[in-house]
Amino acid sequence: MEQEQQSWRIRWRHIIFGTDTTVGRRFDQLLLVAILTSVATVILESVASISELFGRELRLLEWFFTILFTIEYILRLWISARPAHYARSFFGIVDLLAILPTYISLFVPGAHYLLTMRALRILRLFRVMKLVTLMNEAGFLLSALMRARRKIGVFLFAVLIVMLIFGSVMYVVEGPAYGFTSIPRSIYWAIVTVTTVGYGDITPSTPLGQAIASLAMLTGYAIIAVPTGIVTAEISQAMIRRRFERECNHCHLHEHDEGALYCQRCGHELPGQEDP
Numbered sequence: 001m002e003q004e005q006q007s008w009r010i011r012w013r014h015i016i017f018g019t020d021t022t023v024g025r026r027f028d029q030l031l032l033v034a035i036l037t038s039v040a041t042v043i044l045e046s047v048a049s050i051s052e053l054f055g056r057e058l059r060l061l062e063w064f065f066t067i068l069f070t071i072e073y074i075l076r077l078w079i080s081a082r083p084a085h086y087a088r089s090f091f092g093i094v095d096l097l098a099i100l101p102t103y104i105s106l107f108v109p110g111a112h113y114l115l116t117m118r119a120l121r122i123l124r125l126f127r128v129m130k131l132v133t134l135m136n137e138a139g140f141l142l143s144a145l146m147r148a149r150r151k152i153g154v155f156l157f158a159v160l161i162v163m164l165i166f167g168s169v170m171y172v173v174e175g176p177a178y179g180f181t182s183i184p185r186s187i188y189w190a191i192v193t194v195t196t197v198g199y200g201d202i203t204p205s206t207p208l209g210q211a212i213a214s215l216a217m218l219t220g221y222a223i224i225a226v227p228t229g230i231v232t233a234e235i236s237q238a239m240i241r242r243r244f245e246r247e248c249n250h251c252h253l254h255e256h257d258e259g260a261l262y263c264q265r266c267g268h269e270l271p272g273q274e275d276p
Contacts, residue, residue: 031072042112042118066099101114101115148230173206174209188202196220
């Protein structure tokens with residue numbers, strides 16, 4: 001009995017997690033269709049005119065997809081070699097978030113509209129279509145952002161201090177009479193102004209306040225440029241590192257085309273390459 005159960009697990013693992021088989025590819029393709037249809041169902045239900053006519057049908061369809069994805073999630077946990085690892089992985093968390101809103105809506109009305117998060121599951125398209133190059137490039141950008149996280153963290157902390165200062169000064173200069181009723185509300189104005197969003201719900205009216213606002217706007221342009229420079233520098237460094245990682249061990253040439261298997265100067269095999 002246990003051997004038969006193990007055989008079923010292996011068979012389902014090839015279907016659900018595998019993309020090298022015809023059945024596995026068909027499963028992923030059907031899953032993508034179900035994801036897109038379920039997201040479309042939630043979007044249509046939010047339109048009042050459509051909801052009035054087909055609200056009950058859309059709600060039933062929504063529950064159908066939720067139950068379907070719940071069964072799929074349980075199956076993935078059951079057939080996974082390491083269920084805890086899958087549950088904590090990116091796709092595992094996304095799969096769980098794809099079903100929770102419907103159940104939460106039983107206690108919190110309107111929570112089911114968060115089911116649009118199911119669109120994240122479309123990222124499986126990269127795996128289904130074998131777009132490994134795009135995944136590698138996405139990982140390359142992510143690694144550059146991770147290396148820059150401390151610099152960006154320090155920068156954001158400095159920005160928060162600047163916002164606190166601008167907000168406090170404007171609260172003193174303008175005051176409640178002109179809409180700056182508290183320091184937190186003044187900080188909100190500072191963030192909106194410095195980020196150049198400019199909602200216009202709070203505006204300075206005194207000459208001194210307008211001068212400070214002008215300074216905040218100019219500061220905003222400088223602030224926006226800083227994180228861009230940090231990330232660009234990290235990406236540049238990562239590109240240099242990746243280029244030298246593919247240095248030929250024989251002639252030490254490191255200028256090679258993306259995906260090259262052999263050195264363009266001496267013809268020796270490049271390091272880190274596998275046979276196709």
